[in-house]
Amino acid sequence: MHKIFSFGFWNSIARLILRNRITIIVMIGVTTFLLSTQWKNMRFSYTEANLMPDDHDVNIKYTDFLNKFGEEGNLILLGVQDSALFTPEKFKAWNKLTDKLESYPEVDHIISPASLQELKKLEDPKRFEMQPALEEDPDSLQLKQFENKLFTELPFYENLVYSSHSNTIQSALYLNKELVNTKARKVFVLEELDPLINEFEEKYDIDVRVSGMPYIRTLNSQNIVDEIGLFILAALMVTSLIFFFFFRSVRATLISMFTVCIGVMWAFGVIGLLHYEITILTALIPPLIIVIGIPNCIFLINKYQQEIKKHGNQAKSLQRVITKVGNATLMTNVTTASGFATFILTDSQLLREFGVVASINILAIFVLSLLIIPVIYSYLKPPKDRHLKHLTKRWIGGFVNWMEKMVRHHRIAIYITSVALLAASIIGIYTIRISGSILEDMPQSTQFFKDVKFFEREFDGVMPLEILVDTKRPKGVLKLSTLKRIDELEQFIQDIPELSKPLSVTRLVKYSKQAYYNGNPKYYQLPTSQERNFIMPYAKNLGSQEGLMQSYVDSTGQYARITTFMQDVGTEKMESIEEDLIPQINKIFPEERYEVSLTGKALLFQKGTNYLVRNLIISLGLAIFLIALLMAWMFRSFRMILISLVPNLLPLLVTAGMMGFLGVPIKPSTILVFSIAFGISVDDTIHFLAKYRQELKANNWKIKRSVYAALRETGVSMFYTSIVLFFGFSVFMISSFGGTVALGGLVSATLLFAMLANLLLLPSLLLSLERSIANKNVLKEPAMKIIEEDESEPEQEEKVQSN
Incomplete structure (x- = not known):
């Protein structure tokens, strides 16, 4: 029943596409035009991305501070x-x-x-x-x-x-x-x-x-804008060159580039339609669509050329492209989209927006590939023999033979290597640190980054850390006892090397005493109670002059602000500073008389980074769970789920170990690696297991023959797509942003490990555990046919061709 429904469904889709080619072309054109009208709604972020929800305690304190003193940055x-x-x-x-x-x-x-x-x-x-x-x-x-x-x-x-x-x-x-x-x-x-x-x-x-923060933010966001076009061009160039190298067909390359370009236009349209800001994450989506869309084109065009080479019938070939590859490509795109969609479940607006746009557009590029490629090829002449030579290249055959030889004769070596990598990775993972540095990901070759370092040397920092003091009574700030407490805290802050000399109302009070003594700098200090009585008649009009008082005391005199500037320190150092400051604050300002809170952009970013890292770890767990559920539904075998997760989790652990050994910290840009890579790498597993199951039925449940047949059949496509993905993500390494460079390099490395794990470790596990998994009771009839068998096709194909 499942088989008849699945095969009939995809044949209906094939008939619908091939019978309504003009309508489909017009619909794609109209949709592209309508989405292009939304580009005007795209806007670039003029504030720092809020990494935490608005109702988070840290955000509430910061908003309270802004309400009293206005924008501090x-x-x-x-x-x-x-x-x-x-x-x-x-x-x-x-x-x-x-x-x-x-x-x-x-x-x-x-x-x-x-x-x-x-x-x-x-x-x-x-x-x-x-x-x-x-x-x-x-x-x-x-x-x-x-x-x-x-x-x-x-x-x-x-x-x-x-x-x-x-x-x-x-x-x-x-x-x-x-x-x-x-x-x-x-x-x-x-x-x-x-x-x-x-x-x-x-x-x-x-x-x-x-x-200064406004200047840094402006030049940083401008760099993001400049790099979007660079990424898109580089991704198109790299993927088209690799595509042409594999297929040796200008026509196939241009069709694929046209498809992904439409996908990029749709991606910008979706961002505009949803009125999302262009951030450092959403800026990655257009080149991501290119990199993820090209494998779709490879699977579809490769299948079309294989069918043409087999029987030369173009109508039959186009029908089989949709019916035989459509289902597998749909499921791989769904799993990839699921990996991104888990970001939607986090509490971070930044991640939610990224997850929404990425998952929508990954499914959109699948639909575009399935519609555009068969429709365009239906108007073109069948490919010539020279365009099909890549299907029988010797080096591809040599690669497949090498994989088969490793799996057949060197399984122990594969297991030893895997265990050794796992052990080394666990050691590396223990050395990973978390980074909450605002500047670490910024382009370090730029002049504005060098200027930040200059101000850190000369003025001890540019990132504001604010301390809000609530005296719990009007005009409580200007009481001498409060001023002395503020001054005591400032003296403590001055002894912290990473913080600058604070600015507060005490500066003005000290300066008034110096002025009272005719500018003598040795009197730049807080007045005594007796001196305060002498100075007060002179100081009555001081608060209205040049807005000096208003900058550090609110209009009621109840709240005081202490501003210090911070060097660009990581999360660990910031937490250490916080651990030193808070006990001292509690000691100087008794809780029954004062309420003191730390806030400011420096603290906000550090807290936000920790929050985001926690959310990303949760989203990775959700991605693994969601994809495991999808595979359980598709294959209906718990043991197969466990076996399939091993070659996909091992590369993630290896990458995490590499980060530890290479000193790459956990931060928002690098933690994304794991969810992205897992969602993409599991595609190869689905392709392999689907073909393996089909071969089992065709070969009367003979394990070895089925594994090697599946390896030969899927190995080439998996190799092609993995190479495209490897070089496609490597494009991000041309970025001037450290986080984007790390993202590109780590995803590329992870996907390369994942390809090898799926081509070597997965088949080895299937062969080693053949007795426990390779029987009809374990491998039940799947809920969905991933790859259709050839039986019962002639009758269906005649209907398609007659149309």
Whole structure:
């Protein structure tokens, strides 16, 4: 019953396709056009990807912080390590540059040496006032005096305008908080800021370093955009060259390229239709569709050419392509899509979107392959003998003979090698580390990455780590006891090498005491209770000046903000810093009087990475379980499921071991490897086992003959597709992103191991365990025919051909 239904179903599909060729062409054309109209909805991410759900405790704390103080990642830094800047011509030019930048609506305000303000004490009436620290048109002597004063007498500006490590100075551009996460930021950075900086550098021969989270995010996202086209072109070029090498047919190559190009257009259309952002993950989908779509084309075209070579009847060949390969190709695409679809079940929006788009488009490329290839070939003349020569190439025959020889005579060697690899992999797995580094995956050859390292050396980091202090009462921040606690915590933070000198309201309070004592830097400290009474009359108007107070204390005076900048450290170091900070915070700020929380983009990314890694491990487990269920349904044999999982899990363990030995950390980009590779590699297992079962029935359940027949029949196609996948995924190694390079290299290696495991280990296991698995009770009639037998075909084929 299953057999009749399955065969009849695929014959109906064949008749439907071959009888409605014009309709199918029009439908594909209309669908492609409609999806192309959705391209305009594609948008590139202007914020960091949120790796955790909105209701996660870490996100709730961060949102609470933003509600009180606004966007914290709005700072762009311009750094110069050149004493020549303090010469009249160049200092004036720098002043002009910062004035020009401040005129843009995207820039809220700038703190720069050229426009530096100094806090002064005035007597009539008693007040503090911010006044220019330098005259408008200073001469060489005045600039020299100002440079000396800046580095020795103005500790308020340490790590804000000048470095405590050297004579490096910086200007801080605070972007408009309303515009920092919009397209306006990208336009400002790429079309205004960068050209102005380049012009200044060329004209005055001064090296300007640029960094800060908005700048890093903008250039990073632009690199992603630039690489999408590069990946697509490289994937098309590599796969077409390999395809042509195998088939030696320009026509077959062009048909396959046309098919996957339509698939890429559909992929962009689906992203636009769903209004998803282009992230570093969704940017991988178009080239993934090419790499996964080409094996479909190989199976279909290879079968068509085999049929033409066998009997020369084109109509019969096209019918058999659909009926005999359609089912197997459908199931392999379903298993691959299932591997990606498990990401949908995670709580991460980033992964969910990737899973939705990838799984939809993998099934779409299957449909396109099944429709386009038979329809186009039906209008073309049958291939000539020279196009079929690849089917009988000696080196392919030699490869098949080598596999058969290994399985027949060297099974013990195969098992010993497998066990040795497994043991070595387990050792390697124990050395793997988890990385939560924001910069690790970024292009390390770019200037903006080198600039990040420059600011880490000079200013101890660019990634903000925020501490929110809730005093639980209005105006509680400005109480001297609270200020002393904040100062004590800041002293502790300064002793952590990976963190910069903090910024908080205490700086302003210390500066007011220094100003009260006529600018003497030795008085840059918190006032005593008695001094506070003297200083208060002068400080009444201080909070309204230049927004200094509002940046670090909310309008009610209940909440204070302590900002420190962090070097790019991994997850382990970040957790160590957190473990040191939290007990100290609890000690300094009693829980009954204060509520203190850590937040900021640096912490958010580190927590998000850990969360994402956990979700990816769960999704891998789900992928293995889901695919095992699919295979249980297809083969209806529990023992066969266990045997089939061994050659697919071993390559994953080998790859994990390689990551440990090579020092490649577990991070979002590398953990993806396992789900992608497992979903693809299991396809070969399905092809092999389906053919093996068919051969068992044809050879009266004779194991050896069936295994070797299945190996010879499927080995060539498995080799072809694995090579295409290997080089196709290797394309990602041309990326400038470390994570994408690792993804490409690791998936390629895993798929190569998987091919060898499916061609050597799987048949060896079938032969060694023949007594327990090769009987009619174990291998029951499957729920679905993966590969159709030849019996009962003539009658069906006559109907197709008569149509």
